[in-house]
Each structure stands twice: as C-alpha cells, then as structure tokens.
C-alpha cells in the first residue's frame with residue numbers, strides 16, 4: 248500500500264549549487280488548459296503495473312515555443328540542437344517601464360546593464376504582475392514590443408522567457424512582430440515561468456529541455472536554474 252506523496256518546493260541544492268525550478272506544477276484537476284492523464288493497468292513481460300495516457304496541449308503550463316508555432320516556420324522542438332535549450336540565464340528586472348506600456352530599448356538597456364551576451368537566455372520580469380491570458384482591470388504588465396524583439400535579435404540571444412510580469416498577448420500587432428522576429432530567428436519564447444522571486448542571483452545556468460517528440464510546435468518544460476556555477480554567475 249502506497250502512502251500519499253509529500254510534494255517538494257521549488258528550491259533545492261545539487262552539490263555546492265543552489266537550484267530553483269522555474270516551472271508551474273500542473274494539476275490536471277484544476278488546470279484550465281487541455282490536460283487529461285489516464286492511468287491504467289498494463290502488463291509488461293508478465294509484470295502487471297501502471298502506464299498513463301496523457302492528452303495535453305503543447306502550450307501547457309510553462310512551455311517553450313519553437314519556430315513551428317508561428318506562420319510558415321518549419322523548425323519543431325527537435326529541429327534545434329539540444330544545447331539550444333541550455334544557456335546562461337540573465338534575469339532582467341525591468342524597473343523603468345510604465346504600466347501597460349510597450350517595452351522600449353531604453354527599458355531593456357537599463358535592466359541589462361551590459362550583462363547580456365550572445366547565446367544567453369534572457370528572462371524578463373517587471374514590478375507589475377497579473378495572471379497571463381486572463382483579462383483583468385488591474386493588469387498593468389508591460390507589453391513585449393517589436394523594439395524589444397529587435398534588441399534581442401541584435402544581442403543574438405537564443406531564448407527569451409517571462410512569467411506573469413510581462414504581457415505578450417493583448418497587443419496583436421506587437422505580439423505578431425515579436426513572433427516574426429524572435430521565432431523567425433530561432434530565438435525561442437518561454438512562457439508562464441514561475442518562482443523568479445526565489446532566485447538569489449540574476450545570472451545562472453538554465454536548462455529547459457522540451458519533450459523529444461518530432462512535430463511539436465511547443466512543449467511543456469521543467470525549467471531548472473542552477474546558481475553558482477563558475478562562468479554562469481554574477
């Protein structure tokens with residue numbers, strides 16, 4: 248007889264390094280996006296045990312979007328090399344942007360302070376938090392813009408991520424421009440990140456491997472930040 252599991256928190260330690268899980272834990276019982284898990288008995292080589300059938304949308308919880316998500320772009324999550332999903336993460340706290348405003352080049356430069364390098368994964372946050380994809384009169388999140396996407400392209404980063412501090416979904420023109428510019432240049436988009444407030448450093452190693460399944464336009468990811476690794480710290 249099994250006992251109920253005790254679920255751990257997002258912060259941990261591996262050897263000398265502090266770890267923070269930056270993903271939302273999905274509970275199929277309460278999740279609003281498509282997520283059905285059916286556990287069933289199975290017999291493998293004479294041993295009766297459990298398997299599960301899983302029916303999910305690829306944009307479930309914290310997810311990484313590949314070019315195949317947008318327009319005529321063709322690269323799915325397996326068409327980029329595995330190391331594209333591992334990098335030096337830089338947390339950019341946008342402290343100059345105005346409520347509901349488009350994020351400007353000046354906002355990014357103030358938050359960056361010359362830290363971002365080619366190949367990095369930029370993770371954005373702002374002082375304004377609101378649940379993504381939920382319409383709220385109190386939603387003051389700044390919006391990702393064409394200008395911001397162009398700045399990321401110039402910086403040659405390989406992914407940009409954010410949680411509930413950044414909006415990408417209410418301004419259609421700028422949402423489309425960001426998808427064109429970012430995904431059109433293999434700059435991945437990581438949405439619905441969590442626990443950014445649990446980070447103790449602004450620079451860390453970040454790992455966000457997608458499910459290794461061909462044809463996925465996007466994949467849920469369990470994002471791990473590892474703090475303190477030489478060469479990946481501030």
Ligand SMILES: [Zn+2]
Pocket residue numbers: 306310312438465
């Ligand atoms: Zn998405």
